[in-house]
Amino acid sequence: MKIDKISLKRMQFYGYHGLFEPEKKLGQRFFVDVDLYTSLKVAGESDNMEDSIDYGEVFHTIEKIVEGEPKNLIEAVAEEIAVALLATFVKLDACRIEVTKPDPPIRGHYDAVSVQIYRERRQ
Numbered sequence: 112m113k114i115d116k117i118s119l120k121r122m123q124f125y126g127y128h129g130l131f132e133p134e135k136k137l138g139q140r141f142f143v144d145v146d147l148y149t150s151l152k153v154a155g156e157s158d159n160m161e162d163s164i165d166y167g168e169v170f171h172t173i174e175k176i177v178e179g180e181p182k183n184l185i186e187a188v189a190e191e192i193a194v195a196l197l198a199t200f201v202k203l204d205a206c207r208i209e210v211t212k213p214d215p216p217i218r219g220h221y222d223a224v225s226v227q228i229y230r231e232r233r234q
Contacts, residue, residue, distance in 0.1 A: 115151040117164055120144050124177035128188055131216055135181050142211040142223075143173055143192070149202045164200050172199055177210075185210045186226050193230040205231040 122145075127138045147164055154163035176191050189208045196206050211225035 115149060117147040117149070117151070117166065117169075118145065119147075119166060119169060119173075122170060122173060124174055126177045126179075126188075127181040128177075128183070128185060128212075129181075129215070130183050134216065139212070139214050141177050141185070141188070142213065142225075143177060144209040144211075145169065145173070145192070145196070146207040147196070147200070147203055148205040148207075150204075164202055169196065169200070172196060185212055185224075186228075189226050189228045190230075193228060197230060197232050203232065205229065 122143045124141050124143065125138055126141050127135050128141070129135060129139070147169065149164060151163065154160075172195050173192055176195060177188060182188050182191070189210045192208050192210070193206055196208075197203055207227065207229045209225055209227040211223045213223040215224045217224070
């Protein structure tokens, strides 16, 4: 794993993912955290965005997925995000994605439910 990384924390979106009809109809909040593993040495020396990964583009890529086509599982949302990021950003070597559903329809006391995945670019 690369030591250098760019992190985007607690991005907030509104989506329609879930197994139950009310989740798909009413929607709910989702939080996404990503770590993008890439060498930051050249960007740090050049101070040029072309040598890094544009965080704004990353945000909008994730936004389109989370606020787009409904999925049954947040596992599928996380996987789609990872695939899209690795396909879109050629400087990205690997990514860690965490999708959090703060208000799932589960009885009980807890802060949230989340899934976390790690995916690497295949050589």
